[in-house]
Amino acid sequence: MSKIPKNAPLIEATPLADPVPPVDVLPAAEEALLVEAPPLVRARVLVGCALGKPGDVIEIDAALAETMTTVLDTAPAAVTYAESIKKV
DSSP: OOOOOTTOOOOOOOOOOOSSOOTTOOOHHHHHHOOOOOOEEEEEEOSOBTTBSTTOEEEEEHHHHHTOTTTEEOOHHHHHHHHHSOOO
């Protein structure tokens, strides 16, 4: 094993690049993948189904809720009423 002389010059370390880019700097391809969440609406479940039991209040995509008028009621009065009922 070789010995290092006492007065040998030190090698300066080169700083490494930051491996993680700042959050606000996303490549265009990744930025295109970001999707805005659809608007949600609160609704009262009218019929027992995969969404819940009658009287439950859920949050669901507003566009989807419009297609389920026989299963959900999105009227504010219906949601308020369902929330006021004591659950058993």
